[in-house]
Amino acid sequence: MRDGVPEPPLVYGGRPRVMDDKKIQMAKRLLSDPNTSINDVCETLKVSRQTLYRYVETNDH
Numbered sequence: 001m002r003d004g005v006p007e008p009p010l011v012y013g014g015r016p017r018v019m020d021d022k023k024i025q026m027a028k029r030l031l032s033d034p035n036t037s038i039n040d041v042c043e044t045l046k047v048s049r050q051t052l053y054r055y056v057e058t059n060d061h
Contacts (some may be wrong), residue, residue: 018047019055027056 030041037042039050042049 018051019045024049025057027052030054 027041027045030036030044031038038049038052042052045052047055
């Protein structure tokens with residue numbers, strides 16, 4: 001409370017994440033298999049190639 005005025009509740013905005021941690025781990029497991037293609041992984045997880053690379057690359061660091 002500031003000056004007798006209650007603070008507004010926390011609201012998280014923005015677009016929801018397409019891939020949660022479970023999907024990211026699954027993608028990494030699938031990508032570690034040399035017999036699985038990128039297209040197969042994308043079709044299985046129902047994400048685009050760009051989305052797959054974005055989430056896998058950002059979580060490797």
